Amino acid sequence: MMPLHVEIALLSDRGGRNYNEDACGHWQSERQLCCVLADGAGGHGGGDVASKLVVQGVVSHFARQPSQNGAALGELLRSTNQQLRAEREPGTEREDMHSTAVSLVLDLASGQVHWAHVGDSRLYWFRAARLLQRTQDHSLVQTLVDAGLLDEAQMNSHPKRSELRSAMGLPDEDLEVSCGDGMQAAQPGDVFLLCTDGLWEYLDAEVLERSLAAAPSQQAWLDTLAAEVRRRTAHKNSHDNFTALTVWVGAA
Template identity: 25%
Template sequence: MISQFTSKGANKIINEDAIETLIVDDGLLCILCDGVGADSDPEVASRITVSAVKNLFDASDKTDYLERIKDTIIDANDFLVKYSHQKKDNNQMTTTLDILYLKDNFAYWGHIGDSRIYYLRGNTLRLLTKDHTLIQKLIEEGFLTLKQAINHPSSHILLKALGKDNPEPDLSKMRLNNFENHRFFLCSDGISSLIDDSELQQIISNKDFDSIQNNIISLVRSRGAIDDYSFILIEKVNNGWKENS
């Protein structure tokens, strides 16, 4: 089961997020990007990155899918940097990037930036990625508490993003058993900045995908939809995936 949605923020002119899901090598490839608004043409950065990732991953013949994701991210980064240099203004273009690939009994993912990948097993939601932000670094080093980090003025500062030198993505994989269904949730920070993990867990635990989508959209909008907001929700079952919306 797959549900996906993207929308510009309430006061935004252009949606700087981009998402894509497609079948590659009989597995499901999910891509989510959030163009960095402080840099040049963020909406272009996210869209061409999704397109580049899709084509690069599909064209690769590597059967080590974590290595394929790593190579795809490195090559997509090179492409985005070169594209930036060819523009008239020569200004840097950057975007977050999350790639999730589900095939057979494994999940593989690559991550850079502050978009997120969550995993729901049973009724327990787990964050699989770590935000590459100044705030996260300050929390880890003990300079900020989680409470102090909420609405911090530096929350938008990214330490890593695609489009910079040496992207150094986080990469990981895990085995999925055959006895349970497995849900994954990818989202941009337009959602994670407005809905906390405990709320997400309650929402995503709902069995009905339409209700999940409607609840997320309603909650984001009721809280101002400050930024563009996008998500991909997948439930992996033994017979694969079924498109929901």
């Protein structure tokens, strides 16, 4: 297989909130790309501290010891969770900070892909502008969908869509981490999207596919997604931060 080349674009918007609790970043060597995105919670500034700690923790751990599969990346998230909990300070804004996390690793030589996540920030994998795979949220509404009690199309508007089963900051024994390895290698033309719930809540898979197919560039695609979120939240006084990181794959 020919080596892969990647292009990365970022979008982060505080939406209708006073400050942005989302964070994202990436690390790349000649062989591997690691991307991570986090959505913090905790109030009074604790959320933005938590999300930054998660991104910095995952990137620094990975740079020291790159993961080779989803299970190893999941353990890296658990190590980062211990680091986040160690940074808590009773009586301050850091007392009860939590964060979601989603991380993607792409081997640029083999095309192998693996990922891990906690919470409801998502990874989408597109091929030929059609959704190939996405992560499943650790949330109440995802549990209802899995049990056949709720249709997936109803997830975005459910009143309890923000209730999480798992988040970074929980004790190790309560932390639910999901990880995966791609059933096939990434190919030139594939697109990955990591995003927070502030984005996917307003944009279903059909909107993502249609806008991706029409986009002349990755930044144009993100601009379109941002404009659509703003349009759909124009009636709200306060809507969530929204953040996206996209990776477009080509041949080196």
